[in-house]
Each structure stands twice: as structure tokens, then as C-alpha cells.
Amino acid sequence: MRLTVQKLSKAYGFFWALKDLNLELPPGELVALLGPNGAGKTTLLRLIAGLTPPSLGTIELDSLPPSRANGSARAQIGLFTPAAHLYEDLTVRENLEFFTSLYGQNPGAGNIDAALATVDLSARADGLVSTLSSGMKCRLSIAKWNLLKPGLLLLDEPYGVLDGSGVDLLEEFLKAHCRKGNLVILASHHVSRVLKICSRAIILHRGRMTFNAPRQQPWPDFDKAFQEFLPHGDS
Amino acid sequence: MKLLRETYLVLRKDLVLQVRRRDSLLTMFFFGTLLLFVFHFSFDLVPDRVSELAPGLLWLAFLFTGTLGLAQLFGAERENQCLDALLLSPLDRGALFLAKACLNFTLMLLVELVITPLFWILFNLQTWNLVPQVFFIALLGTVGFCVLGTVMSALTLRARARELLLPLVLFPLMIPVILATIQCLAAVFRAGEIGDALPWLRLLIGFDVIFLTLGVLVFDWVMEV
Numbered sequence: 001m002r003l004t005v006q007k008l009s010k011a012y013g014f015f016w017a018l019k020d021l022n023l024e025l026p027p028g029e030l031v032a033l034l035g036p037n038g039a040g041k042t043t044l045l046r047l048i049a050g051l052t053p054p055s056l057g058t059i060e061l062d063s064l065p066p067s068r069a070n071g072s073a074r075a076q077i078g079l080f081t082p083a084a085h086l087y088e089d090l091t092v093r094e095n096l097e098f099f100t101s102l103y104g105q106n107p108g109a110g111n112i113d114a115a116l117a118t119v120d121l122s123a124r125a126d127g128l129v130s131t132l133s134s135g136m137k138c139r140l141s142i143a144k145w146n147l148l149k150p151g152l153l154l155l156d157e158p159y160g161v162l163d164g165s166g167v168d169l170l171e172e173f174l175k176a177h178c179r180k181g182n183l184v185i186l187a188s189h190h191v192s193r194v195l196k197i198c199s200r201a202i203i204l205h206r207g208r209m210t211f212n213a214p215r216q217q218p219w220p221d222f223d224k225a226f227q228e229f230l231p232h233g234d235s
Numbered sequence: 236m237k238l239l240r241e242t243y244l245v246l247r248k249d250l251v252l253q254v255r256r257r258d259s260l261l262t263m264f265f266f267g268t269l270l271l272f273v274f275h276f277s278f279d280l281v282p283d284r285v286s287e288l289a290p291g292l293l294w295l296a297f298l299f300t301g302t303l304g305l306a307q308l309f310g311a312e313r314e315n316q317c318l319d320a321l322l323l324s325p326l327d328r329g330a331l332f333l334a335k336a337c338l339n340f341t342l343m344l345l346v347e348l349v350i351t352p353l354f355w356i357l358f359n360l361q362t363w364n365l366v367p368q369v370f371f372i373a374l375l376g377t378v379g380f381c382v383l384g385t386v387m388s389a390l391t392l393r394a395r396a397r398e399l400l401l402p403l404v405l406f407p408l409m410i411p412v413i414l415a416t417i418q419c420l421a422a423v424f425r426a427g428e429i430g431d432a433l434p435w436l437r438l439l440i441g442f443d444v445i446f447l448t449l450g451v452l453v454f455d456w457v458m459e460v
Contacts, residue, residue: 008242024361051319071325078323087311089255090248101244102324 001027001061001076001153001183003048008057010043010207016018017043018207021057025185027151027199032194033187033203034230039185044204045154048185061152075103078150082161083137085144088130092121092140095129096147103148109134113163119169127199134161142173153177155186159186171197191230203230238451242337245321249338250312254321259307260342267300267350269359280331281359290420291355294413297347302405304342305384306398308335318392321457332454336385336447343377362456368423375439376416382446385406389457394428 004022009016018040025031046052046140048059048216058065061073072229079085085096096112114121119139125133132140146155158170174184175197188194195201197213203211203225211225237347253260273293291408321331351370355363387405391397406413415435429436 006390049323051322071327074323075325079319084316085323086315087248087252087317088314089252089311093247094251098248099320099324101320102241102326103324189451 002063002182003152003183003185004058004063005048006058006060008044008047008059008181009055010040010052011045011055014174016207018047018091018204021187021209023202023212025183026109027181027183028178028199028205030174030181030199031185032191032195034189034191034194034196034199035187036230037115038206039204040167040207041204042156043207044077045156045185045187048072048152049077049154051202056203057170075148076151078145078148078153080141080158082141082154082156082158083134084141086129086137086140089128091126091128092116092132092164099144100147105148105169107147111147115147118146119143120165135163135166138162138164139169142170146173149177150182152183152185153185155188157188158186159188159190167193193227238327238330238333239273241326242333242436245326245331245334246337248460249311249331249334253338253342254280259291259296259304259310262307263300263303263342263346264349266298267346268353270299271350271353276356284338285358285360285362286335286421286425289354289358289360289424293351293369294373294376294416294420295370296354296378296404297343298409298413299457300346300350301339301377301380302402304339305405306387306389306401308339308388309392313392327457328458329451331458332385332389332450335388336381340377341383344374347373347377353354362424362427364386365423365427367430369420370438372416372423372429372436375419375436375443377415377441379412379446380409382443382450383412384455386446386450386457389454390460400453404443411438411442415442 003025005021008018008021010018023042030175033044034205035041043052047054061076065071082196090098093112096115100107116125119140119142121143123134124136129137129140137159159167162170178184186188186194198215200214201211201222202209213220213221254366277290278292280288309318312321351366355366384405391400391404396398405442415438419429419432419439422430
């Protein structure tokens with residue numbers, strides 16, 4: 001899935017959370033979206049997901065606007081926020097069954113079991129989500145998006161509650177997802193970690209894009225931008 | 236078919252959550268019963284005042300308990316940003332509206348099944364033969380209440396004081412349903428049949444059909460507000 005963003009701006013009252021953002025991302029890229037707090041990362045993800053309307057500008061997926069009325073276009077966009085978007089009083093299996101049905105899929109018990117086994121949650125399949133730890137809920141979200149297979153997956157700070165093996169699981173999932181030609185945009189403050197897996201980095205600063213380039217080794221331009229706009233990052 | 240399939244999916248999920256939590260249903264049931272007791276101690280329903288007072292009292296009990304249910308209608312979606320998950324999915328917004336309206340209707344129906352006979356018992360009414368007609372009219376009024384209430388509940392979803400705001404915006408718009416239902420109920424209590432209240436019954440059915448259709452059509456816009 002190809003993402004094209006033109007002159008995208010978002011204002012909250014008199015405050016511009018994003019201003020004049022232009023972006024062209026081809027399929028198969030794993031994009032690291034970096035920036036300090038308040039840079040506009042979450043706003044950008046929510047705009048692309050269609051959860052927030054833009055003040056100005058356009059967003060196109062495969063040259064088509066992701067219209068609110070177009071359900072099949074919405075099915076191609078996934079938003080991964082750790083420990084969110086899950087019903088606490090449904091079981092792990094019921095959550096997966098509900099969301100896969102909602103996306104018009106019928107994965108069958110075997111596929112759901114396989115997805116749960118991948119994230120090491122088979123033993124908790126019939127337990128309520130409210131009984132899971134935050135890290136386990138994050139693993140469940142990985143299983144959910146693994147089953148739904150969106151063409152564009154947006155991730156907002158996914159590392160926060162995952163343990164070491166959970167992080168490895170997530171990164172393996174993301175790399176495999178990109179290899180299939182899907183686009184992934186990963187917003188995180190864990191700069192060194194995302195730089196290891198990304199194919200492109202974007203830095204946002206005060207609502208403006210200050211850096212956007214494919215990954216290189218060495219990467220002097222990024223280092224310069226990093227020093228200027230992310231001086232307290234963990235790179 | 237897609238609309239009905241998605242409505243069924245969301246409604247089934249909501250019913251499972253209601254069965255597990257039981258908070259909305261129990262609150263509505265106890266509040267409705269409490270209201271009937273308050274009415275019982277406040278009003279002396281002698282036989283010649285039944286047609287004058289009973290319709291209003293019964294319908295008020297339904298309305299107030301229903302408002303409690305509406306306030307909790309999107310409770311499951313407010314947790315864990317699940318509303319975002321639904322809006323992100325290819326789910327038709329009309330299906331979300333239908334599922335939520337059906338959920339509130341189901342909860343109110345269960346409460347009304349208990350409250351209506353309790354009303355007859357508490358006020359020592361002898362006209363048990365009127366219960367089916369009263370229940371039928373109350374159901375039509377409940378449909379109107381649920382469809383408009385679901386739209387208003389969604390509109391106030393992101394408001395800070397939504398529990399306070401909801402009745403304030405809902406009840407003025409509900410005046411046609413309230414009037415029509417009470418007039419129909421009064422006719423039944425008075426004459427044992429709809430009789431001269433037939434135009435009110437038509438208004439009630441018209442309101443139900445119009446707002447049910449409008450709800451499906453405009454819910455996409457409502458969720459964006």
C-alpha cells in the first residue's frame with residue numbers, strides 16, 4: 001500500500017499540531033516516526049488512520065482517499081496502540097473472533113489458536129482480557145493485527161510495556177509484515193531500537209517534518225538532524 | 236445483509252458484555268422499581284383518576300430508567316479506546332447505531348416486563364386485561380426513545396458532563412414521543428382501546444420509522460462530531 005500525504009495540517013484551536021506535511025511512502029517500507037513529546041507523531045498517526053479529520057491537506061492510500069464511507073479502505077489500515085482497543089470483559093479468543101468477524105474474515109479456531117501460540121498466549125485463550133497484564137495485552141494486539149493483516153499498520157509507542165521476548169516478537173512480526181509488501185509506520189521514543197529495523201526515518205519537530213530519508217549506513221544526515229531535533233533521544 | 240450481519244456482531248458482543256457486567260440492567264431495574272414505590276407513596280390512584288395519572292406515571296418510570304441505560308450505552312467503547320477500534324474497522328456506522336439502539340431496547344424491554352405488572356400490583360389495578368395493549372404502546376414509545384436516545388447518546392459521547400447533558404438535549408426532542416405515548420396510554424386506560432387516540436398512534440409509529448431510518452443514515456456524521 002502506497003501512502004501519499006499532501007500539505008497536511010491539523011490545528012487544535014489556534015495551535016497547529018501539524019503544519020504543511022508532505023509525504024510519499026512506497027509499499028514495503030518500515031518507517032520510524034521520531035520526535036520529542038508534542039512533535040505531532042500521534043496526531044499524524046490518527047490523521048492517517050482517519051480517526052481525526054485534517055484541518056487542511058489530503059491523505060491518499062493507493063491514490064484513493066480513505067473515505068470514511070469506504071469500509072474496505074478502512075479495513076486496510078491498522079492502528080496498534082499497546083493495551084488498547086481490546087474489550088476487557090471479553091475473553092482473549094472472543095476479542096480476536098469479534099475483530100476478525102468485523103473485518104469480514106473467518107479465520108477459524110485453528111488460525112486463532114496459531115496466532116495466540118505465536119505470541120505465547122495459548123494458555124490464556126479463554127481468560128478475560130481484564131486478567132491479562134499490560135504486556136500480555138500488547139502481545140494480544142500483535143496477534144490481532146497478525147490475523148487482520150492490514151496493508152498499512154500504524155504503531156504508537158508499542159515498546160513501552162513489552163518485555164525482551166515481546167519486543168523480539170513485535171519486531172519479527174513487523175519485519176515479516178513489511179516483506180509482504182505492507183507499509184508500517186512506527187512512532188517511538190526508543191530511537192536506537194527502531195533505527196535497527198527501519199528502512200526510513202522521519203523526524204517531526206513542533207508539527208513540521210524536519211527529516212525524511214531512507215536508511216543509510218553510516219547516516220551523517222540523520223546524526224546531524226538527531227543532534228538538532230532529538231538531543232535527549234536514546235540513540 | 237452486510238448491515239444486518241454487522242449489527243448482529245456488535246449486538247451479540249454488547250449482550251455478552253451486559254451478561255458479564257450486569258451493571259446497566261441491575262441499575263435500571265432497581266431504579267425503575269424505586270420510582271414505582273415513590274409514585275405509590277405519592278399518589279392515590281383511585282379508579283376514577285387512573286386514566287388521568289397512570290399513563291404519565293408508567294411512562295415516566297420507563298423514560299427515567301431508559302435514560303440511565305442510555306448514559307451507559309457506549310460504556311464498553313469508552314474503555315481502552317474501543318470506540319476508536321470500531322471506527323477504525325470497516326464496520327458500517329449504521330450497523331453500530333442499530334446495534335446500540337437494539338441493545339437499549341432489549342434492556343428497556345426486560346425492565347418493562349417487570350415494571351408493568353409491578354405497577355398493576357402496587358396500585359391495586361383490576362384491569363389486567365389492558366396490560367397487553369399498554370405493553371404494546373409502551374413498546375412503540377420505547378422504540379422511539381431508543382432510536383433518538385442512541386443518536387443523542389453518541390452526540391454527547393465526547394462531552395465532559397455527558398450524563399448531565401444527555402437528558403437536557405434528549406427530553407425536548409422526545410416531546411412528540413412522550414405526548415403520543417401518554418395520549419395512547421390514556422385512551423387505553425379510559426376506554427379499553429385506542430379509539431380517538433389513533434392519530435397519536437400514527438404519530439408514534441411515524442416517529443419510530445423516521446428516526447430509525449434517519450439514525451442509520453446520519454450516524455456516520457454523528458460519530459464524527
